[in-house]
Amino acid sequence: MDALLIPAARLQNLVRDIFQSAGCPADEAERIALYLVKANLAGHDSHGVVRVQRYIQMKNDGLIHAGREATVVVDTPVIAVVDGQFGFGQTVAPRAVEIGIAKCKAMGLSAVALRNAGHIGRVADWAEMAAVEGLVSVHFVNAAGSVLVAPFGSFERRFSTAPYCVGVPVHDGEPVVLDFATSLVAEGKVLVASQGGKPIPGDALIGPDGRRSDDAALLYGDYRSTGKRDIKAGNGALRTFGDHKGSGLALMCELLGGALTGNACATPGRPFANGMLSIYIDPKVLDPEGMFPPEVARYLDFVKGAKAAPPATETLLPGEPEARTRVRRLAEGVPLPAETWELLLQTASSVGLEVQR
Secondary structure (H helix, E strand, C coil), X not given: CCEEEECHHHHHHHHHHHHHHCCCCHHXXXXXXXXXXXXHHCCCHHHCHHHHHHHHHHHHCCCCECXXXXXXXXXXXXXXXXXXXXXXXXXXXHHHHHHHHHHHHHHCEEEEEEEEECCCCCCHHHHHHHHHCCCEEEEEEEEECCCCEECXXXXXXXXXXXXXXXXXXXXXXXCEEEEECCECCCHHHHHHHHCCCCCCCCCCEECCXXXXXXXXXXXXXCCCCCCCCCCCCCCCEEEECCCHHHHHHHHHHHHHHHHHCCCCCCCCCCCCEEEEEEEEECHHHHCCCCCHHHHHHHHHHHHHCCCCCCCCCCCCXXXXXXXXXXXXXXXXXXXXXXXXXXXXXXXXXXXXCCCCC
C-alpha cells in the first residue's frame, strides 16, 4: 500500500494536540509528540506515531496516567531507584536518565533502576542523552505484563521484547548507539505491518504447530484493518533473534530490567510497565590517559573501511542508517501507511479534535 508523506512538523503538532486534548499537561504532550516523531524520523516506525492510539487507550483504561512525576525511592552517591508511578515513559524515563548522568558526572560511575514506567519508546533516545554528555551507557529493558516472545525451542510466550541498548560517545562525531529488541522484530513492527506498512520477515513469528510465519494474527488474533490490536488475542509468539543467543540475552534483560529494578518480569496478568536498568560510565575517569577517544575514532575508521559484500555497497555503523533516514524524512516527510494516518485521525476525533485531512 502506498504511504502518505506527512511533514514532520505537522505530525508532531497533531500528536501534541491529541495528548493535550486527552488531558496531558502541555509540556508532557510536547514531549510525547517529540519522541514519537523522532522515532519515525529515525526510521523506527514501530516506536513512532503508530503508538498514539495504544497510548490513549492505555490512559483511558487507567494503565498509564497523565502528569505523573517520577519519584526517587533509593538514593546513594552512585545508585538510584526511580519509580515512574505508571506515568508516561516520555516523562519519567528522561528524568531517570538525568539522575544517572548527574551521579555519573559526580562519581565517574552510576546505576539507575527505573520501574513502573509507561512505554518508554525508543531506548536509543536515552543512550543518546548520555552520549551528548560524554558518557557511555548500557540499558537493559523489559515490560511487565507484555508477554510476547517465545524462548528458543518453544512456541509459548515467556519474554517481553526485552530491548538492549549501548551508547558510546564519539569525539567530534555522532555517537555509536546499538539499540534492538531481543525478539527478531519489535512488536511495534508487527503492528506497523498489520496496518499496511513495511512487512516483517517471514520467520518473525511462530505458531502452536511450530511453523514460522509473518502472519500478524498469530499475535493479535482476527482484527479489522483499522481496529484495535489486542496482543493477548493471538495463539502464537514472536521469536527471539539469533536463536539461543538472543533468547539468552532476552532472559538477562528480564532478570536485570525486570527483577532487579523491582518492575517484575514479563508475566501474564501483571499491568504493563517498562523497567530499565541503566549503567553510566564516564570515560574521563575510567581512562585518565585519554586513550578512549582516539582509539574509538581509529577503530571506527578501521571497521568502516571493510569492503562491503554485495549487495551491500558499504559497511555501516550502528546509528548511520537512522541518521540518513532522519535527513531524508525531514526533507521529504514521514511516510505513513494510509491505515496508520486514518487511525491517527480517528484518535484525534475521539479526544474532541477536528483535523483537516
